[in-house]
Amino acid sequence: MPSAERAGPLPAAPVPDRGLVPDLVRALKDSGSVGLGAFPIGVAFGVLVVHSGLEWWWASVFSSLIFAGSLEFLFLGLVLAAAPLASIAVTAFLVNCRHVFYALSFPLHRVRGRLRKGYSTFALTDEAYAVTAGEAARSFSSRRILWLQGFVHLYWAGGATTGALLGSVVPAQVTGLDFAVTALFTVLAIDAFRDRRDIPTPLLALACVLVGRFAFPDQMLPVAFTLFTAGLLARHAWTRRGSTHA
Amino acid sequence: MPDTGYLIAAVAVAVAVTWALRALPFAALAPLRSSPLIAYLGAVMPVGVMVILTGYTLRAFDPQAPDRAGPTVLALACTVALHLWRRNVLLSIFGGTAVHVALASTLFAH
Known part of the structure; x- marks a missing residue:
């Protein structure tokens, strides 16, 4: 870098x-x-x-x-x-x-x-x-x-x-x-x-936007972004835990 | 037709909110810039943000209404195919939009 x-x-x-x-x-x-x-x-x-x-x-x-x-x-x-x-x-x-x-x-x-x-x-x-x-x-x-x-x-x-x-x-x-x-x-x-060729992230985003669209159509965008950010945070915590145990 | 005073106030409100959302987080997030978590979010977020925004622009998509869904599906396929083939942003946007306008204004017109 x-x-x-x-x-x-x-x-x-x-x-x-x-x-x-x-x-x-x-x-x-x-x-x-x-x-x-x-x-x-x-x-x-x-x-x-x-x-x-x-x-x-x-x-x-x-x-x-x-x-x-x-x-x-x-x-x-x-x-x-x-x-x-x-x-x-x-x-x-x-x-x-x-x-x-x-x-x-x-x-x-x-x-x-x-x-x-x-x-x-x-x-x-x-x-x-x-x-x-x-x-x-x-x-x-x-x-x-x-x-x-x-x-x-x-x-x-x-x-x-x-x-x-x-x-x-x-x-x-x-x-x-x-x-x-x-x-x-x-x-x-x-x-x-x-x-980046990182497949899980766009799939996660797609899932979040679909949840926003069908479960909260009036707050689609904020719901999708909140879920997406939460998902990324969880994934980050998970991989870090995995790497310290490995 | 909306009057000029209202339009000016509406523009001012939209500008103030948009600018605040773009500028204020720099002050709030500055201390976090060097954290590995923030670096991770900065790296993986772009693709997801764009996927969500694409989905958001397609929120009115309704497979039950073929006159609206038809042009959208075909134009989206054209945009993706053009972009995978030529990797030219301008060509992909022009091509996809042209297909959509052509279909929505003729074959699929109400």
């Missing part, structure tokens, strides 16, 4: 050049695969915004400020039904509760400066998490992380704006664009699996 925590010059370090341009190029590459997936989802969201009767620029406002894709699809439904602000707060809390766990592995300690750290937490999306959750990201520079997040932000808000502007051209009979979110999470799951 690389222990190059300091930014000091390490002669044969894997990331020798910390210049602006190389960092930008790296950030663009990092954001390219996973982050660009945010663009079609943004387009889908933008189309839905104008098809629901709102002005096109609300799509830009929602996507650049809330910047949490899966929440925004739900948020749109809530504001169209004029839901109370308390319901919006509760929904935002439940849908984004998972972000609490992202603090465990997101390399925020690499980001320098208060404002930058502030933006970095603001833009800590599923995509940013997925790209930086691996071991390699422990050595990312501050600038590389920030630009990566900025690019994803741009793809998402740009996609939503594009979709909203195109939305009036797309006939209302065209449905099913919201599948883009499902496709994104499916692809991220496959990539995360390829990283």
Whole structure:
């Protein structure tokens, strides 16, 4: 595991050049695969915004400020039904509760400066998490992380704006664009699996989400996450006990 | 149509909750970062989190309603197959979504 925590010059370090341009190029590459997936989802969201009767620029406002894709699809439904602000707060809390766990592995300690750290937490999306959750990201520079997040932000808000502007051209009979979110999470799951090839964890997650869906349909997400975390804790305790006895 | 004041308040609420959930745990979890348990959770969680979120987006899936379930199953199969084949995130998302939109808007339209 690389222990190059300091930014000091390490002669044969894997990331020798910390210049602006190389960092930008790296950030663009990092954001390219996973982050660009945010663009079609943004387009889908933008189309839905104008098809629901709102002005096109609300799509830009929602996507650049809330910047949490899966929440925004739900948020749109809530504001169209004029839901109370308390319901919006509760929904935002439940849908984004998972972000609490992202603090465990997101390399925020690499980001320098208060404002930058502030933006970095603001833009800590599923995509940013997925790209930086691996071991390699422990050595990312501050600038590389920030630009990566900025690019994803741009793809998402740009996609939503594009979709909203195109939305009036797309006939209302065209449905099913919201599948883009499902496709994104499916692809991220496959990539995360390829990283570790650990079969019990996705099976445990699948069991938890099915329990949440059928036993607690109204609290599906928090129930699934709580069960999943509890399951992982139990498994960790079990393997540790096993290894000390072996 | 919701009025502008309400929409602004709604956005502010969603932003405040989302940002708080993303930022506050760093302060709370900072002392735990070096523990082996946290390292373990950080390593194994991503795949499970994504599986749960996929399941969550499919919560309205109902095999009794073939006009809705059909496109979902076929598009999901396409997404997975495309991703196993080409490993290109963008292509997999575009491909899967295109199949879903095409099926849901034509063959399986209400």
